[in-house]
Amino acid sequence: xxxxxxxxxxxxxxxxxxxxxxxxxxxxxxxxxxxxxxxxxxxxxxxxxxxxxxxxxxxxxxxxxxxxxxxxxxxxxxxxxxxxxxxxxxxxxxxxxxxxxxxxxxxxxxxx
Amino acid sequence: xxxxxxxxxxxxxxxxxxxxxxxxxxxxxxxxxxxxxxxxxxxxxxxxxxxxxxxxxxxxxxxxxxxxxxxxxxxxxxxxxxxxxxxxxxxxxxxxxxxxxxxxxxxxxxxxxxx
Numbered sequence: 468x469x470x471x472x473x474x475x476x477x478x479x480x481x482x483x484x485x486x487x488x489x490x491x492x493x494x495x496x497x498x499x500x501x502x503x504x505x506x507x508x509x510x511x512x513x514x515x516x517x518x519x520x521x522x523x524x525x526x527x528x529x530x531x532x533x534x535x536x537x538x539x540x541x542x543x544x545x546x547x548x549x550x551x552x553x554x555x556x557x558x559x560x561x562x563x564x565x566x567x568x569x570x571x572x573x574x575x576x577x578x579x
Numbered sequence: 580x581x582x583x584x585x586x587x588x589x590x591x592x593x594x595x596x597x598x599x600x601x602x603x604x605x606x607x608x609x610x611x612x613x614x615x616x617x618x619x620x621x622x623x624x625x626x627x628x629x630x631x632x633x634x635x636x637x638x639x640x641x642x643x644x645x646x647x648x649x650x651x652x653x654x655x656x657x658x659x660x661x662x663x664x665x666x667x668x669x670x671x672x673x674x675x676x677x678x679x680x681x682x683x684x685x686x687x688x689x690x691x692x693x694x
Contacts, residue, residue, distance in 0.1 A: 499681050510585075510672055510687040511623075557622060564681030565611070567674075569622045 469494045471560050473570035481578045486545040488573045490532075490558035493539060500541045501559045501567075502532055511557065517541060528552070553577045582606055583675050585686035592663055592693055600658045600689045602673030608653035609675035613683060614646075617670040629656055663693045 474489040492498060499518055503511040515526025522534045528551075532543045541558060558570040582605040592598045602612060611630050615623040627643075629635035629650035637643045645667075647659040656675075660667055670690050674683040 501682075503685075508670070508688070508690060511685040513685075516682070561681060561683075564676055564683065565628065566625070567613075567623075567683055571622045572620075574620075 469498065469560050469562065469566075469568045471558050471568050471570040473556075473558055473573050475573055476571065477574045477576065479576040479578055480548045482550055483547050486530075486543070486548045486552065486575065488543040488556050488558075488575065490541045490543065490570060491539055492541060492558075492560045494560055494562060496562045498560045498562055499564070500532075500534060501561075502526065502530070502541075502543045503557045503559065504528075505555045505557065505572075514543070514556075548575075548577045550577050550579065581677075581682075581684040583609075583673065583684045583686040585671075585673055585689050587689060588687065589690045590692070592691070594664055594693055595662055597659055597661045598663055598691060600660075600671055600673075600691070602656045602658070602675065602686055604654045604675040604677075604684070607675075607677045607684075609656070610653065610678045611676045612650055612656040613674045613676075614648060614656075614658050615672045615674070617672060617688075619670075623672060626658075660691065663691070665693045667691065668693045 472491045501516045502514040515524045517534045525531045530545045556573045561567045584603045586601045614626045626641045627635045627637045635648035650656040672688045673686045
């Protein structure tokens with residue numbers, strides 16, 4: 468069985484500060500991992516994905532994530548937060564693509 | 580590439596009526612489509628998985644007679660909420676996956692409000 472845990476349902480950072488959103492997964496097989504962003508009343512937009520290639524994955528809007536197998540983690544980071552980054556972020560895991568397991572989401576607030 | 584659309588984006592209907600939501604893959608053939616439901620401030624909950632030309636597979640606890648899913652073509656799946664009630668009000672999101680890929684591409688969602 469697979470699952471995703473996102474630590475911190477709400478994260479607040481100052482504009483220009485480092486963004487760190489945590490995601491830990493459990494999977495019995497090598498997983499595919501994703502980070503999505505959701506703005507109010509919109510669908511999910513893919514930020515980045517891990518597909519067993521490079522462990523450091525770069526995505527859109529300056530975000531990146533590092534796959535750490537030993538820690539079963541896939542934390543999302545951005546060096547400098549922008550006001551437009553305020554949104555809901557979801558981590559997801561799948562092994563075959565048939566079933567996506569989503570975390571409970573982290574709401575990011577950026578303080579001017 | 581890999582764009583998924585949903586229609587309508589918002590719908591308001593009266594209690595007891597039925598409403599149909601369409602999900603289309605615009606630039607690829609979607610052999611599998613997925614329907615999710617999202618309550619406010621919560622994560623996505625998978626409702627059902629449908630393969631083109633086959634009956635949908637519903638997740639435990641999802642009423643298949645209430646949420647009718649049809650995946651008649653490789654680019655279109657529909658979700659019909661029958662005899663809608665206020666508790667069916669929610670944000671419904673579809674996703675689609677092509678052949679030989681693990682990635683799901685998500686639609687923009689449909690906000691259903693039942694009055």
